[in-house]
Amino acid sequence: MRRFVRDNSLSLFFLIAFLLALAGQSVAGNADANARRLSEGSAPISWPAYVTSSDFAVDVAENWQSEYLQFLLFILVTVWLVQRGSPESKKPGEEGREGDAEQRIGRHALPGSPGWAKATGLRQTLYGNSLGLLMGVIFILSWLGQSVAGNAAYNERQLAQLQDPVSWAGYVVSADFWNRSLQNWQSELLAVLSMVVFSVYLRQRGSPESKPVGASHDTTGTGG
Template sequence: MTAREGATGGFWRANSLTLVFGGAFLVVLACQAVAGRAEFNEQLTTAGLQQVTFGQYLTSSDFAVDVTENWQSEFLQFFLYIFGTVWLLQRGSPESKKLHEAGPESEAEQRMGAHARADSPRWAGAGGWRQTLYSRSLGIVMALLFLLSWLAQSIAGTAAYNAEQLRELSEPVSWAAYLASADFWSRTLQNWQSELLAVAAMAILSVYLRQRGSPESKPVGASHATTGVEG
């Protein structure tokens, strides 16, 4: 942070976007846990089984699968968006690069290698595998987070599915069998389609609609055809 940035608001203002959304995430997660436990206990009561405590629900496979199935779809959205926008374009959208800029761009444009500046990240000018890795690090980390949350969802989903099978006096299934089940793919695909719809809607609606002061929007007076310009 520069002296000027520090003078214009301090830590809280300079990090308010992360702090507000991070705090909101924790609040909503807590509310989900409360509502999820209530719903789960209703199901147990209907089945004639003993209800669980809040702590037991937080460590249950039912809570884990509900949380991770949403996480994996969000990380998938950002992974696809980060990599897709390297080559894919939308005329008139601030979510797109300018139409002549498709591709990874030159080292000069990306301030890499010999074009790195004094304040550039150290690996941006390092060259070799470090530069290659760092230049794709955001997409790689998003992909890893997606894969890890998808794995966690599949494991927790198997446990939750088998718990339900046992309550119904049915045979449990293996992890591989659950991956091929309609239950797993129904949970997964209903999240994927909503994320893909949201990205497509944002890309096209930002061509014609505006939000004053938001970097996700073009300036209010920008023409509909203006591409890759943020307000």
Template sequence: MASRLLRQNSLSIVFLLLFLAALVGQAFAGWHQFNAQQVSEQLGTISFGDYLTSASFAVDVAENWQSEYLQFLLYIVGTIWLIQIGSPESPSAPGLGTEEDHKIGEYAEPDSPKWAKVGGFRTLLFSWSLSLTMLAIFLASWTIQSVAGWAAFNETQLQSRMDTISWGSYLVNADFWARTLQNWQSEFLAVGSMAILAVYLRQRGSAESKPVGEPHDSTGATDGE
């Protein structure tokens, strides 16, 4: 039973373990980097536990999370209406599709999720639950980034004997937008590259690739079936 559970969920489990390993590695590397900077500025060092609860660590983590979930949100919503000819992740035709296409309401199957069958607000909410969840996580991590970044910025200001600023002022500060946009641009580049490279390149066995012999202009997962 345990081996079957691991096999059936191996993709999510592997990425969860990779995430945890990378997060721990980031924490230790960030701690050493932070203390090295403190020493260079003739300031006191902090313990690993103190670093984990510091604004510096929080902002470094949150700024990456918010950009990742923004990427997913825009890609999920964008692929409803936008097309990339030849991409396996592009719809062959734009739009929300019909209830029959999505097996909701009267077209639901016996094993369809309950909220796909009931109709009304619950089915509408379930129909948008993926993008709404991505939006909620993005907004939460963006808020954490802004607050933690504000605290870290003001700590630096105090160490330099300069005036602190309000959270509202930090939201229009270059420090906040430099942190934010350096992550956004890399995510947008990665998504755009994936969309266009998947038109002409293949990876045998991957669900993110068309079948190796599929024509370049074959668009959407359904075209490759």
């Protein structure tokens, strides 16, 4: 067990931090929702009722879809685009998908390579793009989840104000939906931009997300 924890400590840390943050969001969100309901003359709702509500679902889903959009874009564009001096980038001149030898696939696979990397045809193609495909699927599913939950929450507000509800199609082209989406997208894209640029000139000793402290600013694609 001790070895398992050590070997997976990075994943475990972020899993625990995620669960604590999600729990904290549910408690704070419930308190905020009840404060609004009381100010409007409505009865407060319980925590179980809140975490199964469209309000909570849309708040969670809109953050998830923006995070996975960030990862999807970063995974795909770093195949072809570079930033000189950043450890998050390939070296200039190495843009592209690389050859089979560099990727260690097919007849160039090593004894310890995954089975699908040794295969050919569709299996190799799917495995060679599996990370981007998974991030894309999660982004689409969370985007759909946000749109459905957001539509339900929006219609609850509409009915409470004695206004007509809108269809799902009407909601996904509404200002409410795109305001929720774009306010998250811009923050995620800014965070990636900051990481790519700041890592050219700044260091964090011992982190694989940073170059070695003594590396020159032009050193690209090297973690330390």
